[in-house]
Amino acid sequence: MLSRLASMLFNISPPMVPPPPGMRIVPCSPLDDSGPREWIMTVGLVVPTQLDPRKLEESLLKVIEHKFPRAGARLALRNGIYEYQIPEKFDASTPAAIFSVEYHLVPCPERSKILLPSLSGLSESEPTFIVPSTLDMGSLFLGETSPRTISAFLQPNVPAHAHTPHHIHRPHTHRLGTMITAWTRVLNGADIESISGMPWDMQPFENFFPESGVGRELRPARGWLNAGWFGWMPFVSKLVWEKIQDPTERMCFARVPKVFLDDIKKQIMSELRDQGSTDYVGSSDVLLAWWIKLMYDHRPPSTAPLCVHMAVNFRSLPIFGGPNSTPLTTPYIHNAFGTYGGLTIPISSLQAESLAQVALRIRRGILAYNADPEAIRDDLAWTFANKDKFILPCPPCGDFNLTSNLRAVGLGNADFSGAAVDSEDPRPRIGGENKAKVAFVYCVTSSKQFLPMRHFSLFLMEDKEAIWMSKVCGDGEIESIAQRESRSEVGVEFVYI
Numbered sequence: 001m002l003s004r005l006a007s008m009l010f011n012i013s014p015p016m017v018p019p020p021p022g023m024r025i026v027p028c029s030p031l032d033d034s035g036p037r038e039w040i041m042t043v044g045l046v047v048p049t050q051l052d053p054r055k056l057e058e059s060l061l062k063v064i065e066h067k068f069p070r071a072g073a074r075l076a077l078r079n080g081i082y083e084y085q086i087p088e089k090f091d092a093s094t095p096a097a098i099f100s101v102e103y104h105l106v107p108c109p110e111r112s113k114i115l116l117p118s119l120s121g122l123s124e125s126e127p128t129f130i131v132p133s134t135l136d137m138g139s140l141f142l143g144e145t146s147p148r149t150i151s152a153f154l155q156p157n158v159p160a161h162a163h164t165p166h167h168i169h170r171p172h173t174h175r176l177g178t179m180i181t182a183w184t185r186v187l188n189g190a191d192i193e194s195i196s197g198m199p200w201d202m203q204p205f206e207n208f209f210p211e212s213g214v215g216r217e218l219r220p221a222r223g224w225l226n227a228g229w230f231g232w233m234p235f236v237s238k239l240v241w242e243k244i245q246d247p248t249e250r251m252c253f254a255r256v257p258k259v260f261l262d263d264i265k266k267q268i269m270s271e272l273r274d275q276g277s278t279d280y281v282g283s284s285d286v287l288l289a290w291w292i293k294l295m296y297d298h299r300p301p302s303t304a305p306l307c308v309h310m311a312v313n314f315r316s317l318p319i320f321g322g323p324n325s326t327p328l329t330t331p332y333i334h335n336a337f338g339t340y341g342g343l344t345i346p347i348s349s350l351q352a353e354s355l356a357q358v359a360l361r362i363r364r365g366i367l368a369y370n371a372d373p374e375a376i377r378d379d380l381a382w383t384f385a386n387k388d389k390f391i392l393p394c395p396p397c398g399d400f401n402l403t404s405n406l407r408a409v410g411l412g413n414a415d416f417s418g419a420a421v422d423s424e425d426p427r428p429r430i431g432g433e434n435k436a437k438v439a440f441v442y443c444v445t446s447s448k449q450f451l452p453m454r455h456f457s458l459f460l461m462e463d464k465e466a467i468w469m470s471k472v473c474g475d476g477e478i479e480s481i482a483q484r485e486s487r488s489e490v491g492v493e494f495v496y497i
Helices: 001-008 055-066 109-115 176-187 228-245 256-275 284-296 346-354 356-369 372-387 475-486
Strands: 025-029 040-046 074-078 081-086 099-100 126-132 160-164 168-171 247-257 305-313 337-346 399-406 440-448 456-462 466-474 493-496
Touching: 001 356, 001 440, 055 099, 099 109, 126 356, 126 475, 168 176, 176 228, 247 284, 247 475, 256 356, 256 466, 284 305, 284 346, 284 356, 284 399, 284 466, 284 475, 305 356, 337 346, 337 356, 337 372, 440 456, 466 475, 475 493
Parallel strands: 099 160, 126 493, 305 399, 399 456
Antiparallel strands: 025 081, 040 168, 040 440, 074 081, 126 247, 160 168, 247 466, 305 337, 456 466
């Protein structure tokens, strides 16, 4: 503290701290270092059979050591900059990951219902909104030693944590599917050399760093407002008042059968053809439109704008490598995720429009975004040059919803058969289904800061019959949605577990 004060008063630069011995250094990109730093996400995978933790641990460490050494990095704050410190050699004193285990010999029926809502006898033709009784989903997945804050990760020699019952726990979780795919392939007998890895020093966004010269003065990233403190204060006050009015929050889930989604999509496409339109909407457009209307149609009509931000995976976009830009072809396990404001509409207009109209708005927004790689590069350049600015996802008087789609990650396809315990069949089955595959996915957060979690939605996974979604809701919000749906001709069934 005194050295910091002296440096401010006398313009004395503090001494530079050298990197620790035996560590390779890669700075965090502003995408890794943006957003709430005290927000830790845990991805929990529910596998409905007993797995051998030794096999899980050995295969995970092998994949990290040989193919993804940066997954074994230690997060550090050195000389005011967040960085990954990657051990040159992994060993018992410097492990690639921390693996912990809990044993519960007698399954708890209440816990089983919450962990596997897919086994609750749900409708195969209509959507179901599932309301768990527990408020603390994180306690089902976090071990006693699992870090719950960024400061815990910043302690010396703290790598990623894996804990069974099963989760992977890191400050950044996007592109977890790449790691899990490699892990399960090795677990199921694949040669480690057949796995495509990631170079430890890979920095695909280095051309966007401010020192590269592209961080010029640009407009704010599309969909975000550079409102400063005078805009930030009423925005935060609105979120706090929302929490005061409806204080009890819980993670809820929605199951949307694919037959239901396909029927709606066919109706919308038929409606567009009857209008002479050549437009097209995809299943994801229809699903997001249905979800947004479910979340906002119950609200009082308002002219306040709703800004729907959609997640974008930059890996698949032609923005890397200078003039002749291409998508990323090498696996990249760190954050390459952003959002764009794909839909801005007054809440009363959203309520008045048909599902087809909202889905078409979403599709047109996606097409316009993908058609302009130069604008995407400008978005990134501004974000990298202004990562510490207070920016808002909507006007202070408005509302927002940020939706991330994890379906493409394919977590529901992860197969842990190679670790199944005491089974003659390497792929033990329940009713014809592989019970060593992931049956359900949870994303839970821990934070010391107040975060408006009820403004975030996740498309979690899909199985053969349905797509699963999740959102934190207030109890008052759940009741309001349920009352409206009970009056609808084709409503959503509410199930409390």
